Amino acid sequence: MFVRSRNIRRDMAAMKRYVENEQANEQINQIAALVSSGNSDSEIAEHLTRSGAVNLKYAEVHWTPQDVKEIRISFNLAVVGQKFCRRCSNEVKQEAIKCRHCGADLLANESAIPSSSSSTCPFCRTEIPSDATVCRSCGAKKGYTTAQGVVYGEVQTIIFGIALPAVSLLAPLAFFGANAITGVWALIMLVPVAHSIYRLSTGGVWYR
Numbered sequence: 001m002f003v004r005s006r007n008i009r010r011d012m013a014a015m016k017r018y019v020e021n022e023q024a025n026e027q028i029n030q031i032a033a034l035v036s037s038g039n040s041d042s043e044i045a046e047h048l049t050r051s052g053a054v055n056l057k058y059a060e061v062h063w064t065p066q067d068v069k070e071i072r073i074s075f076n077l078a079v080v081g082q083k084f085c086r087r088c089s090n091e092v093k094q095e096a097i098k099c100r101h102c103g104a105d106l107l108a109n110e111s112a113i114p115s116s117s118s119s120t121c122p123f124c125r126t127e128i129p130s131d132a133t134v135c136r137s138c139g140a141k142k143g144y145t146t147a148q149g150v151v152y153g154e155v156q157t158i159i160f161g162i163a164l165p166a167v168s169l170l171a172p173l174a175f176f177g178a179n180a181i182t183g184v185w186a187l188i189m190l191v192p193v194a195h196s197i198y199r200l201s202t203g204g205v206w207y208r
Contacts, residue, residue: 018075019126021137024056031068032077041065041072057139074132086131122206133204140208144199145192151207154200161196165189 015029030053034044045063048055055063072078073089082091088102097107119130126137133142133153143151145161152160169189172182199205 019128019137021056021124021126023054024126024137027053027056028071028075028077031071032075035072035077036080038080041068044068056137057134059139070134074129074134076129123208135206138208140206142204142206144204145196146207154204157196157200161192161199165192169193 015025016032017025018028019025027048030048031044034047039047042065045065045068048063048068049061052061053063054061055067057067069089073084076084078084078091081094083094083096083106084090085092085099085102085104085106087104088099090099090101092099092101092106098104099106119128119132120126121128121135121138121140123140124135124138126135128135128137134140141151143153144157145152147160166189169186172185176182
């Protein structure tokens with residue numbers, strides 16, 4: 001594995017202030033420098049793991065390409081000459097006016113959500129981009145529902161919180177008809193459905 005390191009020392013010397021946490025801020029700047037040097041998410045993840053950098057998300061020395069991409073999306077660290085689609089988070093050419101991945105109107109998308117806007121993590125009070133879904137200081141995640149430590153986004157909430165419980169609710173009724181047992185089962189299955197609908201209607205929340 002070869003990590004291109006051109007200009008990394010120079011870039012790290014001119015560190016930007018992304019977050020208040022010094023360790024997290026240094027990691028973000030290091031990733032920004034590696035991205036500007038032309039490294040892929042996989043190369044950056046392997047480099048961070050080999051160099052012993054602690055991933056604050058897990059509090060251990062372990063990095064995946066997805067971890068790197070989450071940071072790049074959260075802090076707008078796109079590859080040179082590209083930008084992120086704010087609907088699907090995939091990278092497209094800087095001059096693109098339509099996302100080739102999801103078809104979003106990028107000009108309307110950019111004007112609707114200023115890239116300079118920011119908010120605060122409710123747990124550690126670190127300033128983060130308003131469209132961030134992960135706080136890189138404390139590892140908090142933004143989503144609609146959570147189960148067994150996994151935070152679900154909008155699509156996952158619809159699938160696992162509404163569609164699957166609805167199928168589990170209707171299947172026994174179709175096979176066994178309405179009775180006391182299927183009635184209790186229906187009430188149990190309605191709980192995640194109602195909760196998911198409520199969360200989707202009120203917006204995402206932060207979990208840690």
